[in-house]
Amino acid sequence: MACITLGLVVHVVGPSNAIGQGPKFLAQSSVPLPAAAAHQPDQRPLPINLPTAMRLAGATPLDIALASQRMEVAAAQLQRANVLWLPTITMGADYFRHDGRLQDIVGSVFPTSRSSLMVGAGPSMIFAMTDAIFSPLAAKQMLRARQSDIEASRNDSLLAVAEAYFNVQQARGELAGSLDAVRRAADLVKRVERLAEGLTPGVEKNRALSEHARRRQAVELSYERWQMASADLNRLLRLEPGALIEPSEAPQMRVELIDSNLSVDELITLGLSHRPELASQQAIVQATLARLKQEKIRPLIPSVLIRGAGTNPAGTLSTGYFGGGINDDLSNFGARNSVDVQVLWELQNLGLGNRAAVKERQAENQQAMLHLFRVQDIVAAEVAQAHAQARRSFNRVIDAEDEVRNSLITAEKNLEGLSQTRRVGEMLVLIFRPQEAVAAVQALDQAYRNYYGAVADSNRAQFRLYRALGRPAHCLEQVAPETIPPGGVTLLPPVEIPSARLPVATFVPNQ
Numbered sequence: 001m002a003c004i005t006l007g008l009v010v011h012v013v014g015p016s017n018a019i020g021q022g023p024k025f026l027a028q029s030s031v032p033l034p035a036a037a038a039h040q041p042d043q044r045p046l047p048i049n050l051p052t053a054m055r056l057a058g059a060t061p062l063d064i065a066l067a068s069q070r071m072e073v074a075a076a077q078l079q080r081a082n083v084l085w086l087p088t089i090t091m092g093a094d095y096f097r098h099d100g101r102l103q104d105i106v107g108s109v110f111p112t113s114r115s116s117l118m119v120g121a122g123p124s125m126i127f128a129m130t131d132a133i134f135s136p137l138a139a140k141q142m143l144r145a146r147q148s149d150i151e152a153s154r155n156d157s158l159l160a161v162a163e164a165y166f167n168v169q170q171a172r173g174e175l176a177g178s179l180d181a182v183r184r185a186a187d188l189v190k191r192v193e194r195l196a197e198g199l200t201p202g203v204e205k206n207r208a209l210s211e212h213a214r215r216r217q218a219v220e221l222s223y224e225r226w227q228m229a230s231a232d233l234n235r236l237l238r239l240e241p242g243a244l245i246e247p248s249e250a251p252q253m254r255v256e257l258i259d260s261n262l263s264v265d266e267l268i269t270l271g272l273s274h275r276p277e278l279a280s281q282q283a284i285v286q287a288t289l290a291r292l293k294q295e296k297i298r299p300l301i302p303s304v305l306i307r308g309a310g311t312n313p314a315g316t317l318s319t320g321y322f323g324g325g326i327n328d329d330l331s332n333f334g335a336r337n338s339v340d341v342q343v344l345w346e347l348q349n350l351g352l353g354n355r356a357a358v359k360e361r362q363a364e365n366q367q368a369m370l371h372l373f374r375v376q377d378i379v380a381a382e383v384a385q386a387h388a389q390a391r392r393s394f395n396r397v398i399d400a401e402d403e404v405r406n407s408l409i410t411a412e413k414n415l416e417g418l419s420q421t422r423r424v425g426e427m428l429v430l431i432f433r434p435q436e437a438v439a440a441v442q443a444l445d446q447a448y449r450n451y452y453g454a455v456a457d458s459n460r461a462q463f464r465l466y467r468a469l470g471r472p473a474h475c476l477e478q479v480a481p482e483t484i485p486p487g488g489v490t491l492l493p494p495v496e497i498p499s500a501r502l503p504v505a506t507f508v509p510n511q
Contacts, residue, residue, distance in 0.1 A: 031404050033451075034180040036172055036251050039244050040223070046230075046243035050165060050255070056237045057161035058154050067153040071146035078139035084132040087125035087306055094118045094311040096324070113327045118336065120320010122308025128346075129301040134294035141287035148280035155276065155467045161236050162463035165247070167229040170456035173251030175222035177448025182219055184411055184441050185212040191418040192434050204434040211438045218445065251452060254397070255459045257466045264387045267469060271383040272376060275470030281372040288368045292361035299354050302343045309338040382468040389461035397458055400451035407440070407447035414440040 039045045058064065097115040104110070185208070192208045230245040258267075272278065308318030323333030348354050414437040 031401050031451075032408065033252055033404070034176040034448075036176055039246060043227075043244045044240070044242060045246040046234075046239065047246050047248055049248040050253075053161055053165050053233070053237065054158065056239075057158045062238075064150065064153045064157055067146070067150045071143065071150055074139070074143040074146040078136065078143050081135040081139040084127055084135060087123035089121055090124055090308070090316050091121040092119075092317070094317055096312050114324060115328060115330060116312075116322065116324030117330050118311055118317055118320050118322040120310065120317045120322075120336070122310065122316055122318035122320075123306050123339070124308070124316065125304065125306040128298060128303040130294045130298045133301075134290050138287040138290040138294075141283045141290065145280040145283035145287070148276040148283065151276035152280065155470065157236070159463050159467040161233065163460050164229065164233040164236055165245075166456045166459045168226065168233055168245045169247055169249070169251045169253065169459070170452050171222060171226035171229050172247070173452030173455070174449050175219065175226055176251060177445060177452065178215065178218040178222045180448070181441055181445035182212070182215040184415065184444065185215045187415060188212070188418075188434070188437050188441060191415060191437075207438055208434060211441060215441070215445065252455055253459075254455055255462055257462045258390070258469065264384050267387055267465070268380045268383045271379050271469045273470075275375075275379045275468075277375050277470075278372070278379060281368070281375050285365065285368045285372055288361065288365040292358070292365050295354065295357045295361045298357070299345065299347055299351065302345045305340075305342040305344060307340050309340040310336050379468070379470075383465070386461060386465035386468045390458065390465050393454055393458040393461050396454040397451070400447070400454040403447040404444075404451045407444040411437075411440040411444045 095115070095117050099113045100111060101109050102112050189205070189208045189212050192205050227244060230243065231241060233239075233245050234241050234243060308316050310320065310322065311317045318339045319337045320335075321333055322336035323330055325331050348357070418434065418437055
């Protein structure tokens with residue numbers, strides 16, 4: 001399966017750009033965001049970057065290992081189906097003893113005592129020719145299905161790791177915003193305490209203290225979310241559970257993998273052409289067709305029975321050293337070879353059993369076809385959903401930048417205005433009241449959360465769209481970083497997606 005050239009278009013804040021215009025790196029920020037928060041002294045940081053996490057996503061997850069073992073089972077079943085033509089060889093010794101009456105071929109009954117011994121080997125094979133012909137075909141298709149399942153597991157693992165990684169980034173960004181809001185709330189308390197008596201009621205101090213306490217709680221919640229997101233990412237990558245993931249990139253890093261300006265119909269076509277889940281289900285449909293044809297021609301092709309006939313009564317050994325005599329006498333040894341070969345046509349239950357087996361295989365084939373159609377619908381829906389998320393979250397980032405910019409101005413002006421007064425008649429009043437400054441700090445904290453949430457949603461949507469298109473996970477894992485710009489953000493080659501429409505993946509069973 002060919003890979004789409006993968007690229008990470010990385011943005012570190014700044015004016016939003018149209019998706020798909022090549023790699024861009026904006027070192028200067030148009031919005032002065034707070035610096036990323038550091039870990040606390042009692043935490044064990046684990047530095048990591050996005051390319052490293054992507055490589056680990058294809059190397060360590062248990063889901064990929066389980067899918068690989070299922071493929072090994074399918075490979076063993078194919079190997080076994082390929083050797084159905086070969087007989088089983090039985091080796092050993094057979095001792096036979098008879099005492100008492102025996103009937104000869106004429107019908108006379110007479111007493112006798114005899115014994116015999118044979119040491120040797122013999123073939124044993126009972127199989128239908130249809131099994132030997134069609135079982136390898138069905139097993140080969142099941143192996144193809146399991147190989148596609150491995151690719152699907154890699155893509156699912158890639159998406160899970162990417163989402164967990166950006167959950168960590170979102171938590172770090174929200175923590176940075178919460179710390180900035182705490183700092184401004186503390187400044188607000190100091191400014192309110194310095195206000196002259198008569199300019200503001202005493203309850204305003206309590207209002208400011210309450211807001212400061214609320215912002216401190218938000219910091220603790222942000223640390224909690226960072227730790228919880230780290231634990232989830234550690235679980236997926238099978239890293240140390242108690243370590244705190246500390247990405248080297250800035251929390252506001254933005255990633256672009258797919259040009260979301262491409263039409264959704266074009267992207268759906270790509271998804272239907274490349275999703276490994278569809279390839280897996282198509283192989284399963286082919287396997288059911290092989291089994292259906294097997295049952296249809298079973299009554300027409302004989303079964304083969306080969307067994308040794310050199311021992312009594314039914315025979316297992318065919319070739320070896322044989323001897324015997326009357327009573328306990330074991331003599332007259334010599335070579336012996338007796339093989340029974342039969343070619344048999346079988347009508348199961350007067351043919352009614354064969355007819356029922358054909359109906360069963362037809363129903364299995366229809367089930368596989370219906371499941372294939374359902375998977376196609378799921379793929380198309382996932383591409384459409386991821387495309388919508390990528391487009392809308394990108395637009396939200398633009399609005400969130402404006403929200404942060406205006407909230408910063410509002411908060412700073414309100415805090416400065418607490419020390420400025422104006423005369424209204426005979427009264428001296430504040431330009432901005434403390435409750436207005438409290439509301440400005442609250443709005444700034446929410447703006448930070450909206451911004452980092454929009455950035456994380458945009459990044460997650462890009463990886464959801466990437467996975468929805470069915471791109472092989474190893475394409476992402478094998479891309480090496482080219483440069484590390486200031487701030488530790490990784491810049492990778494641009495994305496290249498063909499603009500021509502590809503044929504929709506459809507499957508028509510053989511008639």
